Amino acid sequence: MRKQPIKSSEITPESVYLNRRKLLQAAGISTAALSAPAWGQTTIAGDYASLGELKKSPLSTDAEPNSFEDIASYNNFYEFGLGKSDPLQNSEKFKPKPWSVTIDGEAEVTGTFALEDILKPHPVEERIYRLRCVEAWSMVVPWAGIPLGDLLKRFKPTSKAKYVTFETIVRPSEMPGQRRATLDWPYREGLRMDEAMHPLAILATGIYGRELPNQNGAPLRLVVPWKYGFKSIKSIERISFTETEPYTTWNASAPQEYGFYANVNPEVDHPRWSQARERPIGAGFFASKIPTLMFNGYADEVAGLYTGMDLSRYY
Numbered sequence: 001m002r003k004q005p006i007k008s009s010e011i012t013p014e015s016v017y018l019n020r021r022k023l024l025q026a027a028g029i030s031t032a033a034l035s036a037p038a039w040g041q042t043t044i045a046g047d048y049a050s051l052g053e054l055k056k057s058p059l060s061t062d063a064e065p066n067s068f069e070d071i072a073s074y075n076n077f078y079e080f081g082l083g084k085s086d087p088l089q090n091s092e093k094f095k096p097k098p099w100s101v102t103i104d105g106e107a108e109v110t111g112t113f114a115l116e117d118i119l120k121p122h123p124v125e126e127r128i129y130r131l132r133c134v135e136a137w138s139m140v141v142p143w144a145g146i147p148l149g150d151l152l153k154r155f156k157p158t159s160k161a162k163y164v165t166f167e168t169i170v171r172p173s174e175m176p177g178q179r180r181a182t183l184d185w186p187y188r189e190g191l192r193m194d195e196a197m198h199p200l201a202i203l204a205t206g207i208y209g210r211e212l213p214n215q216n217g218a219p220l221r222l223v224v225p226w227k228y229g230f231k232s233i234k235s236i237e238r239i240s241f242t243e244t245e246p247y248t249t250w251n252a253s254a255p256q257e258y259g260f261y262a263n264v265n266p267e268v269d270h271p272r273w274s275q276a277r278e279r280p281i282g283a284g285f286f287a288s289k290i291p292t293l294m295f296n297g298y299a300d301e302v303a304g305l306y307t308g309m310d311l312s313r314y315y
């Protein structure tokens with residue numbers, strides 16, 4: 001009897017698999033499209049409006065980005081269902097335009113603003129970041145976005161503003177996942193003020209130089225590259241400044257599994273699996289996992305935010 005699970009190398013040697021993928025790519029065949037169900041929604045970059053010339057950010061990783069198809073067809077967005085292809089399949093009816101964002105809490109400037117108006121003063125940059133999901137997969141995404149801190153400062157947070165929280169829109173008529181209580185809607189996430197002001201944190205409005213697909217969080221989503229993906233809340237309609245640590249959806253649903261901080265940390269395991277390695281999406285299911293880096297590769301930039309904190313306790 002076979003005691004060990006079948007090794008991937010016995011089924012499809014990695015090199016053969018990768019070469020097959022390269023051959024298909026060279027022939028102009030998208031491997032994502034090949035694996036998409038025949039009846040399903042597909043997605044191509046050309047369906048989305050271009051954002052024009054973007055400033056390239058020196059804060060980008062030099063890792064090779066995933067394809068547009070990978071990024072826009074393998075998603076976590078529970079408002080549209082729990083499966084990775086559900087957000088693409090079920091988000092077609094979602095209307096990200098027109099959009100407004102409410103700013104409230106501990107700030108001098110509060111109110112509800114049209115999205116165009118709050119974004120207007122900020123030049124959009126391209127930031128290539130690795131998104132590391134708590135489920136131990138990752139992908140590399142060329143985001144288009146603006147530094148979060150630059151936008152927040154315009155609302156003049158008061159000295160009482162110690163945290164900033166974000167809420168996803170609630171629209172069950174367009175978001176079928178919200179018709180069931182799979183999470184406590186609205187999806188909520190938060191950052192400590194100094195984290196929110198860090199130049200690496202951005203609000204994204206696009207991928208691959210084009211408007212955000214619905215399944216990636218149109219029209220506005222957070223991206224915090226040193227934290228697990230669940231912090232990067234999608235389709236934001238409210239931003240609040242608070243004095244105390246805010247309620248956050250995943251932390252409230254399973255506090256032993258999802259901390260408030262959610263910093264990528266290969267040394268602190270999830271209670272049900274190791275966080276030491278990750279599976280890059282798009283490399284093929286049988287490709288080797290790669291090591292996860294402390295703070296997702298940004299230890300030099302962000303470790304100072306957590307000096308003196310026990311990261312196994314504040315996970």
Ligand SMILES: Nc1nc2c(c(=O)[nH]1)N[C@H]1C(S)=C(S)[C@@H](COP(=O)(O)O)O[C@H]1N2
Pocket residue numbers: 071074075076077078079131132133134168187215216217228229230231232233234235
């Ligand atoms: N509103 C909302 N935001 C969300 C989620 C969600 O279910 N709802 N999933 C999170 C998780 S777990 C991840 S890994 C990222 C995935 O972003 P992507 O689909 O653009 O790769 O979105 C995050 N933001």
Ligand SMILES: [Mo]
Pocket residue numbers: 076132133134135228229230
């Ligand atoms: Mo995630």
